[in-house]
Amino acid sequence: MFLKKFICHALALALPLVAFAQSNLLTTQTSYENIADAVSWISPNGQQTLLIASLEADGIAVYDKFGVERQHITALTSQGADVRYNMRSSGHIIDILATALPEENSIAFYQVDGSADQPLTALGQFAIDIAPEGVCLYQDPTTGVTSAAAFSKQGDLAQYRLDYDGKKVSSHLWDEQGNPKPVRLIHVGGELSGCVADDEAGVLYIAEQNVGIWRYGADPENVKDRALIDVAKPLGHLVEVENLELALQDNGQGYLMVADESQGFVFYNRSTGQYITQFDLDGIEEAKLVTPSAAGLWIGNTEADRPVYQFFSSQQLETLTGIDLSSLRSPRDGQSQQVALVPATAETQPVSDDGDAADDSAVWYNQASPEQSLIIATNKQGGLMAYRLDGAEVQSIASGKPNNVDIRQGLFAGDGFPLDIAAASNRALNTIALYSITDSKAPIQPIAATGDNLHPNAAELLSHVDEIYGLCMSVGNDGTPFVFVNGKGGEVEQWRLQQTKAGIEGEIVRSWQLNSQPEGCVVDDSSQTLYIGEEDYGIWAFDASPAGSTEPRQVAVVDGETLVDDVEGLTIYQSAQQHYLIASSQGNNTYSVYDLNHKNIYLGSFAIVSNDAAAVDGASDTDGIYAISMPLGSDYPQGLFIAQDWYNIDPQYRLQNQNFKIVDWLAIERQLVLKTKNL
Numbered sequence: 001m002f003l004k005k006f007i008c009h010a011l012a013l014a015l016p017l018v019a020f021a022q023s024n025l026l027t028t029q030t031s032y033e034n035i036a037d038a039v040s041w042i043s044p045n046g047q048q049t050l051l052i053a054s055l056e057a058d059g060i061a062v063y064d065k066f067g068v069e070r071q072h073i074t075a076l077t078s079q080g081a082d083v084r085y086n087m088r089s090s091g092h093i094i095d096i097l098a099t100a101l102p103e104e105n106s107i108a109f110y111q112v113d114g115s116a117d118q119p120l121t122a123l124g125q126f127a128i129d130i131a132p133e134g135v136c137l138y139q140d141p142t143t144g145v146t147s148a149a150a151f152s153k154q155g156d157l158a159q160y161r162l163d164y165d166g167k168k169v170s171s172h173l174w175d176e177q178g179n180p181k182p183v184r185l186i187h188v189g190g191e192l193s194g195c196v197a198d199d200e201a202g203v204l205y206i207a208e209q210n211v212g213i214w215r216y217g218a219d220p221e222n223v224k225d226r227a228l229i230d231v232a233k234p235l236g237h238l239v240e241v242e243n244l245e246l247a248l249q250d251n252g253q254g255y256l257m258v259a260d261e262s263q264g265f266v267f268y269n270r271s272t273g274q275y276i277t278q279f280d281l282d283g284i285e286e287a288k289l290v291t292p293s294a295a296g297l298w299i300g301n302t303e304a305d306r307p308v309y310q311f312f313s314s315q316q317l318e319t320l321t322g323i324d325l326s327s328l329r330s331p332r333d334g335q336s337q338q339v340a341l342v343p344a345t346a347e348t349q350p351v352s353d354d355g356d357a358a359d360d361s362a363v364w365y366n367q368a369s370p371e372q373s374l375i376i377a378t379n380k381q382g383g384l385m386a387y388r389l390d391g392a393e394v395q396s397i398a399s400g401k402p403n404n405v406d407i408r409q410g411l412f413a414g415d416g417f418p419l420d421i422a423a424a425s426n427r428a429l430n431t432i433a434l435y436s437i438t439d440s441k442a443p444i445q446p447i448a449a450t451g452d453n454l455h456p457n458a459a460e461l462l463s464h465v466d467e468i469y470g471l472c473m474s475v476g477n478d479g480t481p482f483v484f485v486n487g488k489g490g491e492v493e494q495w496r497l498q499q500t501k502a503g504i505e506g507e508i509v510r511s512w513q514l515n516s517q518p519e520g521c522v523v524d525d526s527s528q529t530l531y532i533g534e535e536d537y538g539i540w541a542f543d544a545s546p547a548g549s550t551e552p553r554q555v556a557v558v559d560g561e562t563l564v565d566d567v568e569g570l571t572i573y574q575s576a577q578q579h580y581l582i583a584s585s586q587g588n589n590t591y592s593v594y595d596l597n598h599k600n601i602y603l604g605s606f607a608i609v610s611n612d613a614a615a616v617d618g619a620s621d622t623d624g625i626y627a628i629s630m631p632l633g634s635d636y637p638q639g640l641f642i643a644q645d646w647y648n649i650d651p652q653y654r655l656q657n658q659n660f661k662i663v664d665w666l667a668i669e670r671q672l673v674l675k676t677k678n679l
């Protein structure tokens, strides 16, 4: 309340200041009848900026930072302008501008190169399914894959994934008639008037002119539910939204800036979506705005006798409005270039339940024929599945609510009948369920546990943790098998498995407490170390032996960069040369690799991207992961890596039930080595 009052007061005083500022205002030096939208482009060294204005029937004009016109493209009606840097496609890397051509039902593209005589070079256009009123771009910050979202007066938004072949930008998807096909078509509501994507946050803001501002997931491979950020008066602060823009600051901070025809400029906190303030600028009737650089904002003044863009420095704006615009950063700097991109090799059949269902996996190694090894995986809504290494389902059994799964082989070998055992955390009964895995048509068979520590109604081991969640297995140096489970409340239990005449019994040998919710865990049998991820905090190491200390040793902390919460699945890749701990860094859709041979140093991260040739999509928002280094046939000569994929889509971008992505380890190793050499 105080802030609002302060600003209203400051504004009352500020009006003469604006008038003062008008006299030595920097403006664009040519004027056209209409200005629709504009965007800034910043050169790689940050020295040069361009203002690219979409002028409706007057085409597109490009201005330098002094407002001098550098280029004017005529003979087209341009509505909307957006830029993305370093779009990667077919080995090319370019900066692109997109604009909507309402008269032609098309979107058009230009390459932006500030050093050229003519900064914009046409890259073609393509017809789309809706009559576009504007367009915005979204770029996956990890992969560089870029898409254009056009919106209409009829309330529709059509998003197209873009390809660039060195000459033209075109749609990645085509329908059977050979027409560009959107990767996503959303009916938002009534008349739409603006959109802008926050690439880092993976968020797309859409303005419904007389209703308010919607927040959608921006990535067509990673669609989240929509939410309303603000609405029209009297419930909210808006009346008629004209335009949206973002001002970026570090660490996800900055502003969502809204130009409202009757309310002026309305600012929201970029990370929380909270309303901050609103203000008017003297002499500017119809608000349209744009972010240029670290220096300030170009603001479109359409109602003046001469419609122009006027430049307001960050300092001027701070004096006028109280908003700290001092540490704006270039949108060019937001990209993560350090992540190795590895295409998925294959994917499993989708699980049988929709929503959040697939979770964790482990590999059963087939000693006799390694290429016929099996992936054993959980559907946490009710089953356990076995898949071949090409992803085909071999078996699916209904079995409680198994969350995590792990496998150890050749257990209890002393009596001459070694068992391969899978253990799963069963959230339906708060138990550990045991299964034997064999080379047969129905490889997963439940084992009825025996002894004193069973669930009253099921032959499963009853855990005492609050809500059973993570699970991993180990084999001690003397061959004793153990199961570790953890609960949402942070408790950890270590169970010893024993074979008696009656069957397999389990007993708790140790339990202790973490500070917050854990889940992913893995044991490195070779060093008898248990690794546990605390979802919001980081990764801990513990002595895995039952008599060992429960003192935690810190391996990695959530730092928002190399490890982004939630910390989810953990796994170990160990070969003759390598000894890695890998974590699912769920918050940035990557997998972080730590070198256990070299003091757990962070080696780098990789992401699993789509493999268009194999018709497999990438993996994101991953829970469970698993790695194995054994050669598994010609497709997986150094083993493989498995990741749960939250958003499994088909090649037409239609959402499928969740599944698991399978990646040839060799592809990961190659990319990782390349990236770490470049560091």
Ligand code: CA
Binding pocket: 037, 038, 039, 080, 081, 082, 136
């Ligand atoms: Ca724009």
Ligand code: CA
Binding pocket: 360, 361, 362, 404, 405, 406, 471, 472, 521, 569, 624, 625, 626
């Ligand atoms: Ca696991």
Ligand code: CA
Binding pocket: 566, 568, 586
């Ligand atoms: Ca999570």
Ligand code: CA
Binding pocket: 519, 535, 566, 568, 623
């Ligand atoms: Ca989790």
Ligand code: CA
Binding pocket: 359, 403, 519, 623, 624
């Ligand atoms: Ca999970």
Ligand code: CA
Binding pocket: 221, 617, 618, 619, 620, 645, 646, 647, 648, 649
């Ligand atoms: Ca996916």
Ligand code: CA
Binding pocket: 347, 615, 616, 617, 648, 649, 650, 651, 656
């Ligand atoms: Ca798929």
